[in-house]
Structures are given as structure tokens and as C-alpha cells.
Amino acid sequence: MRNHKYITGLVDFMNKSVCNFWAVKTISETLEANGFSQLNPADAWNLKAGDRRYVVKNHSAIFAFVVGEGGAADGFKIISAHSDSPGFRIKPNPEMVSDGGILKLNTEVYGGPILYTWFDRPLSIAGRVMLRSNDVLNPVTKLVKIGRPLLTIPHLAIHFNRSVNDGNHLSRQKDMLPVIGRIDSMIERDGYVLRLVANELGVDEQDILDCDLLLYDTTPACLVGVNDEFITSGRLDDLGMAHAAMTALLESGNGSMTRVMAIFDNEETGSGTKQGAASPVLANILRRIVACQGGGEEEFLRAVARSFMVSADNAHGVHPNYAEKHDPTNHPVLGDGPVIKINANCKYMTDADSAAVFKAVCDKAGVPCQYFVNHSDSAGGSTLGNILTSQLDLRGVDMGSAMWAMHSVRETCSTDDHVYVIKAFTEFYNS
Numbered sequence: 001m002r003n004h005k006y007i008t009g010l011v012d013f014m015n016k017s018v019c020n021f022w023a024v025k026t027i028s029e030t031l032e033a034n035g036f037s038q039l040n041p042a043d044a045w046n047l048k049a050g051d052r053r054y055v056v057k058n059h060s061a062i063f064a065f066v067v068g069e070g071g072a073a074d075g076f077k078i079i080s081a082h083s084d085s086p087g088f089r090i091k092p093n094p095e096m097v098s099d100g101g102i103l104k105l106n107t108e109v110y111g112g113p114i115l116y117t118w119f120d121r122p123l124s125i126a127g128r129v130m131l132r133s134n135d136v137l138n139p140v141t142k143l144v145k146i147g148r149p150l151l152t153i154p155h156l157a158i159h160f161n162r163s164v165n166d167g168n169h170l171s172r173q174k175d176m177l178p179v180i181g182r183i184d185s186m187i188e189r190d191g192y193v194l195r196l197v198a199n200e201l202g203v204d205e206q207d208i209l210d211c212d213l214l215l216y217d218t219t220p221a222c223l224v225g226v227n228d229e230f231i232t233s234g235r236l237d238d239l240g241m242a243h244a245a246m247t248a249l250l251e252s253g254n255g256s257m258t259r260v261m262a263i264f265d266n267e268e269t270g271s272g273t274k275q276g277a278a279s280p281v282l283a284n285i286l287r288r289i290v291a292c293q294g295g296g297e298e299e300f301l302r303a304v305a306r307s308f309m310v311s312a313d314n315a316h317g318v319h320p321n322y323a324e325k326h327d328p329t330n331h332p333v334l335g336d337g338p339v340i341k342i343n344a345n346c347k348y349m350t351d352a353d354s355a356a357v358f359k360a361v362c363d364k365a366g367v368p369c370q371y372f373v374n375h376s377d378s379a380g381g382s383t384l385g386n387i388l389t390s391q392l393d394l395r396g397v398d399m400g401s402a403m404w405a406m407h408s409v410r411e412t413c414s415t416d417d418h419v420y421v422i423k424a425f426t427e428f429y430n431s
Contacts, residue, residue, distance in 0.1 A: 070256030072295025311385025317402030
């Protein structure tokens with residue numbers, strides 16, 4: 001499995017995609033290399049059958065599609081995922097100095113990470129930088145990624161907290177601040193991070209208007225297991241599914257329905273942004289595609305009624321040390337295929353109809369599949385599919401690859417499952 005093109009591609013994709021902005025950049029470059037061209041939402045669109053186009057929203061969400069060869073009302077085959085992962089965002093004016101001139105950075109937790117997994121790891125900085133331009137409404141955007149380890153969040157020694165292994169409450173404001181180095185004077189402190197970023201980009205510090213900077217673990221993705229059964233990496237939730245959706249879109253053929261890949265941002269914080277699944281961004285794109293095919297609102301509604309969406313977000317695989325945490329009769333195993341996610345209280349969009357569709361797709365692709373249901377004493381979270389149905393009354397299924405340590409700084413999935421998912425997604429687009 002180590003040399004399978006899908007797995008080597010995933011490892012490369014994960015190492016490049018150190019945060020949401022870089023994930024979208026990596027996807028954009030891959031699409032461009034495969035005949036896709038970018039559309040500007042502010043321009044008039046002129047589309048024809050077979051066109052391969054994509055739209056970027058806020059530099060952190062991306063929507064790609066191949067226009068179907070049928071009519072305006074033939075519908076869409078959609079695979080959705082998200083670009084963001086839990087972690088830490090650097091606050092404005094972040095520099096804080098402690099004893100001995102040790103410089104640490106003030107950060108804010110993004111989403112719901114497993115905090116203690118971030119201790120004592122080599123970390124660095126990546127994100128988006130906004131620069132002055134002649135148009136105040138449109139600053140210049142640059143992405144920054146400092147490739148070498150710059151920071152660490154040092155854990156308190158056990159000698160100062162003998163009960164640390166019995167449970168340790170962590171303050172997000174006190175305990176989780178990363179150290180970046182030593183400084184010689186307080187004057188050097190102010191603007192330290194902006195100077196660092198400006199130097200990395202080769203720009204004047206005074207031209208930086210603002211930035212979205214995040215921490216990332218510099219440890220590369222790698223395969224583990226005696227037979228390379230697993231991949232371990234940061235951000236597999238949900239960039240593994242983003243990579244699978246992109247790969248399937250590139251490898252699938254043409255058809256009467258329009259094939260769509262929708263990679264949203266901010267799923268980990270509720271999707272309530274202009275680039276999130278709770279916004280009308282996808283619905284607006286689909287309406288414009290229908291309009292370019294000569295259809296109006298009637299054709300759009302007919303197209304939605306004929307459409308199907310795969311909401312791809314990873315699932316909890318049964319943990320080898322905590323099987324009792326899982327549902328008694330549904331144990332998704334890493335390596336046993338894509339996981340269909342079901343919830344009686346409609347936290348997922350899956351129902352018997354949509355589960356049957358995805359199961360039939362897997363059967364046709366020669367791929368096994370399995371089910372995830374929450375233990376009835378444990379509440380689960382909602383997903384992209386559940387959120388999107390407030391904007392579009394789509395049929396659809398929630399699914400994902402089984403994984404361990406969801407929201408850890410490093411998560412683990414099965415290499416076999418990634419191949420299975422891409423095969424299933426490709427079959428879905430082709431069916």
C-alpha cells in the first residue's frame with residue numbers, strides 16, 4: 001500500500017496542506033494542472049457542457065465542478081468536505097515575555113482540539129497575510145508557511161504536578177501558550193511576529209494590514225503498521241476526505257449530471273460563515289450553473305430534486321482500548337471500508353433511502369462499507385450534510401473513513417480505507 005498512488009498522493013497533500021488556506025491552494029493548483037480554470041463570482045459566467053471550473057471563497061473554501069452534458073434540470077452529484085481542523089490561532093499583538101526574556105505567543109483555541117496532544121511538539125506558523133493595495137476594498141493576499149519548527153508548548157514537569165496522570169485540567173489561556181524563543185530587549189518584543197512574517201514573505205512590515213495565522217505541527221505525515229496499514233497525520237479530519245473528493249472528481253468521466261466537489265471552511269466552529277455550509281454559497285453556485293445552461297428557478301428546483309450529495313466527514317473507528325465507548329452492535333473497524341453515519345435524532349442527513357444509495361454505490365465499486373451509530377449514552381455532533389439541508393433540500397448521506405484520535409494533533413486512518421473511499425466516490429460520480 002505504501003506505493004499506491006492514492007496513498008503517496010494523500011501523504012504529499014497532507015504535508016502541503018498545513019491549514020485551511022494551504023489546503024485550498026494545494027487543491028487549486030491540482031485542479032489547474034488537470035484542466036480546471038477559476039471563476040470569479042463577481043464576473044458574468046458563461047458555461048457549456050464539459051467545462052471544468054472552480055470557485056474559491058475567502059481563500060479557505062473551494063467549489064469545483066464539471067458541467068453536465070444533459071439539460072439544466074438534470075441535477076448534481078455533490079461530494080462535500082471541509083478544509084479546517086481544530087487547533088490554535090495567533091491573536092493580534094500576541095507577544096508576551098516571561099522570565100529570562102522567554103517570548104511566548106498569545107493564542108486562541110479554534111474548534112475543539114484535544115489540548116494535551118499539542119504539548120512538546122515542534123510547531124510552526126502558517127496562514128494568510130493581507131497587504132496594502134491601491135484598492136482599499138481589495139487588499140493583496142499572500143499565504144505564508146514557515147517550514148521550519150519555530151515553537152513548542154512546553155508541558156509542566158511531573159515533579160511540579162505529581163497527579164498529572166490522574167487527570168489534569170488545562171487552561172486555554174495559561175497552559176497552552178507556545179514559546180517562540182528568547183529576546184534581548186522589550187523593544188524587540190513588539191511586532192515580533194509581524195516582522196517574522198514580513199521577512200518570510202519579503203515584504204515591508206508596514207504593508208501588512210492584518211493576518212490569519214495558525215499553528216501547525218511540523219511533523220510530516222507518515223505510514224505506520226507492519227504492513228503500512230495506517231496513515232498518521234495532523235488534519236486528516238477532514239482533509240483526508242477533501243483529498244478523496246478531489247481525486248475522484250479528477251478521475252471520473254463525463255455524464256448528464258453536473259459533478260460537484262464542495263470543500264467548505266469553518267465546520268469545526270459551526271459553519272456559520274460566508275464560506276461555511278450554513279451559508280448560501282453552494283446554492284448560489286448551483287443556481288448559476290443552471291442559469292448558464294438556460295434554466296430558471298423551476299429548472300433549478302427540479303435539478304435539486306434529482307440531485308444527491310455525499311457529505312464526507314470522518315467517523316469514529318472502534319478504539320482497541322475503549323470498545324465499550326462504542327455502540328454495542330456497530331463497530332466501524334479501520335480498514336473495513338467507508339462508514340455510513342446514522343443518527344435517530346437527525347444529527348446526520350442519512351436515512352434508509354440515502355444509505356441504500358451509498359451502499360449500492362459501494363457494491364458497484366467492489367468496496368465494503370460499514371455503519372457508525374452513537375452509543376446511546378453519548379451525544380454526537382452534527383455534520384455538513386445536516387447543516388446544508390437548511391439551504392438545499394437534498395437527498396444525501398453522511399459518511400467518512402473510520403479514524404482514531406479525532407481532533408488530536410495527529411490522527412490515524414487506514415490506508416486501505418482511503419483507497420476504498422476514492423473508488424466509491426469515483427463510482428458515485430460515474431453512476
